Amino acid sequence: MWDSNMFLTTLTPKFYVALTGTSSLISGLILIFEWWYFRKYGTSFIEQVSLNHISPWIGGGDNSSDSTNGVNATGTNGSINQQAVPECKVWRNPLNLFRGAEYQRFYWATNKEPLTYYDMNLSAQDHQTFFTCEADVGKTEYEIMQTAWRERNPVARIKAAHEALEKNPECAPAYILLAEEEATTILECEKILKQALQVAEKNYRKSQQLQHQSALMEALHRRDTNVLIYIKRRLAMCARKLGKLKEAVKMFRDLTKEVPPIMNILNVHENLIEALLEMQAYADVQAVLAKYDDISLPKSATICYTAALLKARAVADKFSADVASKRGLTSAETTAVDAIHRAVEFNPHVPKYLLELKPLILPPEHVLKRGDSEAIAYSFFHLSHWKQVEGALNLLHCTWEGTFRMLPYPLERGHLFYPYPTCTECADRELLPVFHDVSVYPKKELPFFILFTAGLCSFTALLALLTHQYPEPMGVIAKTLLSCISMPFQYFMDKLEAIVKSSFWQQLSRI
Known part of the structure; x- marks a missing residue:
């Protein structure tokens, strides 16, 4: 049997400094390992070991995985995990609203700007890319429109569009701007876009006949194609908003068959899906998804x-x-x-x-x-x-x-x-x-164990620092705590010793 009083009196302050310093170091190493494991695997190592190894060993857990309700990571989509993380790319919203007929009405009602300058600047870049070309040099109306897309003031943009139409009544991009920003209802948008469609089809037929004559003519035809497709899509969106669902679906279906570069930006199939869902044509929606929900497509x-x-x-x-x-x-x-x-x-x-x-x-x-x-x-x-x-x-x-x-x-x-x-x-x-x-x-x-080890590391480091700075008071405190902790054990050992001695003398007396 051990004598706790004799043991405690022999301990020096250096022992407590070494003890707390070692404890702080060990708990710090555990914390570093736990943090690294959590960063790599998303879970606590101690928790994983407890659940997967210790708990089944003592019969308190089930080693089976509950992944049956989850998604299989190694199925047909498993190769996606190997893809490199792409940079954040901004896409044009396939269902973007009309500025005059929808965004402007929100501003009138709330006096809050629904669009940021950054967002509008991206739209201006899109319009310049698809509605202008090298062949526009020297054409006053198209040069006016190039400037109009960059204008921040909506009144100046609308004024520029009217000026371009005065120069040339067949300037389709000017009609687009007026439909997007001047019209205050969807009916007005549709009316202006129908005028734009007639002009765009006429310009498209002209440039189609001349597209092979030079690089400038080819760029002109590409621009006219982009204008025509954009107008058709916005007309289809007007039909959708006005409740003419069958007409809208037919127009969206026709557009999905087109293959010019602008189609990669417009994502018309998302307009088609939304219109079909409104019609509750779920079988048709499934058919569209079967075509576009492919592993190789974004x-x-x-x-x-x-x-x-x-x-x-x-x-x-x-x-x-x-x-x-x-x-x-x-x-x-x-x-x-x-x-x-x-x-x-x-x-x-x-x-x-x-x-x-x-x-x-x-x-x-x-x-x-x-x-x-x-x-x-x-x-x-x-x-x-x-x-x-x-x-x-x-x-x-x-x-x-x-x-x-x-x-x-x-x-x-x-x-x-x-x-x-x-x-x-x-x-x-x-x-x-x-x-x-x-x-x-x-x-x-x-996880709890990361917080626990962090607290343990901080606590033991603080004890080591206090013991190093104030060895005598900390030694007294440590001896007092150890004495209090050892008292129940000492009492239990004394009782056990008395029981053993009494039973020994009883057995001896019987013999």
């Missing part, structure tokens, strides 16, 4: 969330979270949940708008894929389609947050897509108005 929130909506439609009306938690998910429900997880991984900001946890604003003219701007643009037009499918929003509400439990550390590795870009927040702040609270990627919380 994804978008419209593609991913529409695929999730169609899969959710098959099970959402009968889905119950309580029942599913008891019996597990059926194969159809698992497919729907997997599709939702896939969509949320691509753009995690959309569910908050669809579930109306955040207020919607008018979408910008340009969007950043996987960013808050794309989430606003998608939700603004597709929230009504989710509400049309009974139970779809309930299924989304019950399952969307589970995506973040499946993902590795989000800023280093993805699950089905490349890692979430770190630059989206800065770009979204440029695209979205100042009165909007920009949504940011939900970060993973630090």
